[in-house]
Amino acid sequence: MSVPVLEVQDLTVEYVSDERAVRGADRVSFTIHPGEIFGLAGESGCGKSTIANSIMRLLKDPARISNGKVLFDGTDVLGMDEAALRAWRWNNVAMVFQSAMNSLNPVTRIGEQFIDVIRTHRGGTRAAALHRAHELLKMVRIDPVRLRAYPHQLSGGQRQRIVIAMACALNPRLLILDEPTTALDVVVQQEILEQIRELQKELGFAILFITHDMSLMLELSDRIGIMYGGRIVELAPATTLRHGSRHPYTQALLGAFPPLHGPRVKLTGLAEGTKFTNIQDLEDTGEGHWVAPSDQPVLSQGELL
């Protein structure tokens, strides 16, 4: 097997207050290989964004990484000093945030913002940076003339594409996408995802994809980790997960999306107030499928409506 781009080992993040510490992420381990799309799925509060932010070293007080390692190409990310971080971010790992389309500076033209990113991290002339911006905009199928536009002159979908293009500007080896399409209509969402796939083919980066939408995740990802309460409860290749999920929470998530084809089947979802506590470490069940043992009953598959 190839050397992983990213290796997260036993990562534990705590949000500390005077009275108590809440674990946002609890002994989380996974690896991402070059060119792979790895998905982290789970509901709000499960710790998926906490993971993304700790990989990027963006956590702020009161969050604290209390244990674990993040290795990028074998280099310890958690041990980097400010200068090393600055050189590493965007050059090697870029991140597209939730509602990133609102993260563009409203009073600066798009082109300027590209130039800013490229020159800050790579240096070079304005002309060279602008040339690169042209290429990137073409890649995401936006007319390079729009480099002269201000963010408010573009639609939400266009802005999202620009943010993604900006993230790819320096050919990172890993792209972190945190709910990149949540605020968009389905049609635009599909086009953006296609864009991401194309860029990935062209530039060959690996992706850490974060979302709560299982059908989206299954369509895009190669491997998926399901998070609940700060822990990964199941980790498997997407195809395995779809037909052979073992953890009741994974099944609840999968069952939460009614199908668009076939007979109408009554789904149950997760009962109000269901909680999984004391989640055990993952156990290998073969073929890259890891499951946390659970004594909770497996959800019944629904009856016909």
Add this chain to the structure above:
Amino acid sequence: MTSIATQRTAVGPAVRIRSLSKSFTSSALFSRKKIPALRDIDLEMQRGEIVALVGESGSGKSTLARCLALLETPDSGEVLVNGKDIAGLKGAAVRKYRSEVQMVFQDPFGSLNPTFRVEHILERALALHQPEIKSKRSEMAKLVSTVGLSPDVLSSFPHELSGGQRQRIAIARVLAAKPSIILADEPTSMLDVSVRIGVLNLLHKLRDEHGITILYVTHDLASARYLSDRIAVLNEGRIVESGESVHLLDNPSHPYTQLLVGAVPDPDRDSSFDAPKRAALREQIQRWSTSANLQKHIIDESSQHWVLADESEKNN
């Protein structure tokens, strides 16, 4: 599933909308442009029927629900609810109408007053809409159990409840008005995914057990197929296609419906996206939406499936 709907057709439809139009005025400094939000809407809902309105943001689906809730005044057209015209309702008649037609909103975090306990919220609704009820306590317990919660929640504040629980309380409050029609505007889009199905199942149960007519407004085609008997697809303020849910989504005829159906994430699909086909669809939508020659074409009589198509293009 449709049996209830058919049983009740004899008494006349719950909602009958005839050529309803509504436009908004955009007020730029020197220009006042009329932007049509709804154009010539015809829609009928039988008693006990669940109809889903689907479309992208800006298609006019919420505006239609808001017209029905008397939150917007249509420019023209007629809306009959339970046989009565709702234009020009005043005073007590409006109040009566509002207990008849209730709305469930998207955001259960904003729609419940955070300073009151759940019991107060429900008690107010009961006092307003069903003042004749003496034993409010037991009625409230009945309401919360109808929506699948334990009576313990009555003494909680909204912030102590999860999103799913809050939306259930919002639905309990709606039920306190004894409505015959519920307008549910994206009721699950702010909820965690694992509890969404529970809320949809609850709405389904309300229809089955109380015969409530439901207008379900959503952009999520899969949930519309799951919940509703019939789907109406809105595009730029027009209903462009309508019919029995499963039949419509299995045989989408309008290019806009085809576009929507093709965009739903589907792990079974191998190649999700065909750019030239997408461009062709968009072009066709554009042609059809500006066409002067739009006609309703029946696609399948038994499932009431029709499409608003351009006369000259329908056959190719």
